[in-house]
Amino acid sequence: MIKKPVLKARNITKIFGKGCPTCLDDDSDFEGNICPDCKSVVGCKNISFDLYPNEVLGIVGESGSGKSTLVRMLYLDIEPTKGEMFLEFDGDLGDDGFSGLPAQAIGANIFSAKSFVKRHIKNFFFGMVYQSAQLGLKLDVTAGGNIVERMLMANNRDIKKMRARASYLLGKTEIPVERMDEPPKNFSGGMQQRVQIAKAISNEPAILLLDEVTTGLDVSVQAKVLDLIRTLQNEIKVSMLVVSHDLGVIRLLTNRTIVMKNGRIIESGLTDQILEDPQEEYTQILVNSAL
Ligand SMILES: Nc1ncnc2c1ncn2[C@@H]1O[C@H](COP(=O)(O)OP(=O)(O)OP(=O)(O)O)[C@@H](O)[C@H]1O
Ligand SMILES: [Mg+2]
Numbered sequence: 001m002i003k004k005p006v007l008k009a010r011n012i013t014k015i016f017g018k019g020c021p022t023c024l025d026d027d028s029d030f031e032g033n034i035c036p037d038c039k040s041v042v043g044c045k046n047i048s049f050d051l052y053p054n055e056v057l058g059i060v061g062e063s064g065s066g067k068s069t070l071v072r073m074l075y076l077d078i079e080p081t082k083g084e085m086f087l088e089f090d091g092d093l094g095d096d097g098f099s100g101l102p103a104q105a106i107g108a109n110i111f112s113a114k115s116f117v118k119r120h121i122k123n124f125f126f127g128m129v130y131q132s133a134q135l136g137l138k139l140d141v142t143a144g145g146n147i148v149e150r151m152l153m154a155n156n157r158d159i160k161k162m163r164a165r166a167s168y169l170l171g172k173t174e175i176p177v178e179r180m181d182e183p184p185k186n187f188s189g190g191m192q193q194r195v196q197i198a199k200a201i202s203n204e205p206a207i208l209l210l211d212e213v214t215t216g217l218d219v220s221v222q223a224k225v226l227d228l229i230r231t232l233q234n235e236i237k238v239s240m241l242v243v244s245h246d247l248g249v250i251r252l253l254t255n256r257t258i259v260m261k262n263g264r265i266i267e268s269g270l271t272d273q274i275l276e277d278p279q280e281e282y283t284q285i286l287v288n289s290a291l
């Protein structure tokens with residue numbers, strides 16, 4: 001049986017600036033990411049893809065290619081200029097009874113959903129690990145508190161249970177449980193990323209969005225974080241979008257990959273194929289420079 005995509009992205013465009021027909025029309029295009037007519041910056045242009053259940057999909061591209069802009073639109077942090085996102089989930093995500101999609105979300109473009117529907121989706125359906133821990137965590141609040149706060153948003157109420165789960169998740173992400181009541185500002189970069197991961201999975205999301213989860217970490221810490229993600233992928237039923245400019249990360253984690261440049265998708269396919277036999281010159285350069 002072919003499974004239905006858990007997420008469908010359709011023609012998602014983000015223009016930073018006032019926009020004009022040149023940068024907004026689907027059938028007009030230009031080189032680079034600055035509109036030649038109105039000088040707006042093209043964050044993303046006409047991004048379409050499907051993410052399947054349990055799939056790990058990679059998004060790769062040089063700095064400024066629009067990767068973070070894309071995930072932040074998917075996570076409903078920023079609004080697209082145009083485009084649609086559809087979500088589907090037919091399984092049971094947990095026993096709390098809240099995890100499924102609200103009826104209003106079924107078959108609807110989530111970008112134009114009511115704010116309570118969006119909030120529900122952010123709190124239950126997605127987990128997000130931001131490129132910077134400053135965005136993903138309250139650095140002054142304890143590690144445990146950060147996780148409990150996330151669970152509170154998803155209607156959990158039992159503090160004791162939440163604390164137990166926070167401690168379990170921190171253990172899983174190899175944060176010493178004794179440090180649960182310390183604020184992440186005391187932690188190393190790798191530890192902060194692992195707290196973000198613990199927080200992101202605390203509500204058993206259907207989709208985990210990981211934006212440059214290992215960037216800036218030293219190699220041994222990177223390996224640990226990558227290992228953790230692979231373990232999670234095997235243990236919990238989750239689809240992942242792994243954003244990275246690091247092809248090593250993409251190779252290790254993903255089945256399929258999308259290559260972005262100047263806000264556009266320029267190539268996509270099975271990760272092995274993209275790495276072994278890239279079709280576009282830009283991808284060839286990315287691959288060769290990573291060797
Ligand atoms: N709020 C904003 N206002 C104006 N331009 C923006 C804004 N956010 C992003 N951009 C622009 O959109 C483009 C894409 O940025 P984005 O952060 O998505 O790239 P990225 O692929 O995540 O890069 P990196 O690998 O460095 O994280 C860049 O040209 C950036 O300057
Ligand atoms: Mg980025």
Ligand SMILES: [Zn+2]
Nearest residue numbers: 020023035038
């Ligand atoms: Zn324009």
